[in-house]
Amino acid sequence: xxxxxxxxxxxxxxxxxLTSFSDNDLALVEEIGISAAKCLTSGGTIFWCGNGGSAADxxxxxxxxxxxxxxxxxxxxxxxxxxxxxxxxxxxxxxxYKDIFSRQLEGLASKGDMVxxxxxxxxxxxxxxxxxxAKMLGVTSVAxxxxxxxxxxxxxxxxxxVKSHLTARIxxxxxxxxxxxxxxxxxxxxxxx
Numbered sequence: 549x550x551x552x553x554x555x556x557x558x559x560x561x562x563x564x565x566l567t568s569f570s571d572n573d574l575a576l577v578e579e580i581g582i583s584a585a586k587c588l589t590s591g592g593t594i595f596w597c598g599n600g601g602s603a604a605d606x607x608x609x610x611x612x613x614x615x616x617x618x619x620x621x622x623x624x625x626x627x628x629x630x631x632x633x634x635x636x637x638x639x640x641x642x643x644x645y646k647d648i649f650s651r652q653l654e655g656l657a658s659k660g661d662m663v664x665x666x667x668x669x670x671x672x673x674x675x676x677x678x679x680x681x682a683k684m685l686g687v688t689s690v691a692x693x694x695x696x697x698x699x700x701x702x703x704x705x706x707x708x709x710v711k712s713h714l715t716a717r718i719x720x721x722x723x724x725x726x727x728x729x730x731x732x733x734x735x736x737x738x739x740x741x
Contacts, residue, residue, distance in 0.1 A: 581732025587662045593625040597649045598666035603630040609726040617730045621739040646673035650681035659686035668718040670698025679703045694718030
């Protein structure tokens with residue numbers, strides 16, 4: 549069986565999404581990276597969260613900061629709040645699944661921290677609750693969304709919407725944006741040339 553047509557379509561879809569980003573979109577990625585670097589410089593923490601594949605991407609991107617992206621350096625304060633199984637199951641059992649991120653943010657975050665929420669649909673109740681809790685706590689919120697942004701649209705301090713209905717392509721672009729934000733952080737903090 550020849551899968552060349554499928555492969556070409558996937559690569560073409562991704563290229564089309566990337567070329568749809570305007571200069572304003574790219575400037576926003578830069579602004580998020582600089583804001584995240586300022587958060588870390590002032591002793592803050594970057595929190596990440598998502599569901600499903602976006603949870604894996606949040607965990608991956610958090611590890612780029614606590615570990616390293618390009619060069620060996622000191623660890624940067626970064627936590628993926630979708631990784632603690634005991635907390636997730638306790639909170640979802642005792643309070644409800646929509647509270648799994650917001651409750652952790654309330655317990656762990658301080659004013660001046662940042663939370664980066666990944667949601668391909670923008671419809672996840674737990675992502676929306678997290679953004680709303682961030683506002684109450686004075687935590688800067690970033691929403692990486694897809695499709696049309698869903699109910700999460702216009703709730704966060706910073707918002708990037710990947711204009712696609714294809715979940716896999718949205719996640720791939722979210723990861724590219726996340727890696728770029730991490731690179732900007734490292735450069736702003738003097739860890740990259």
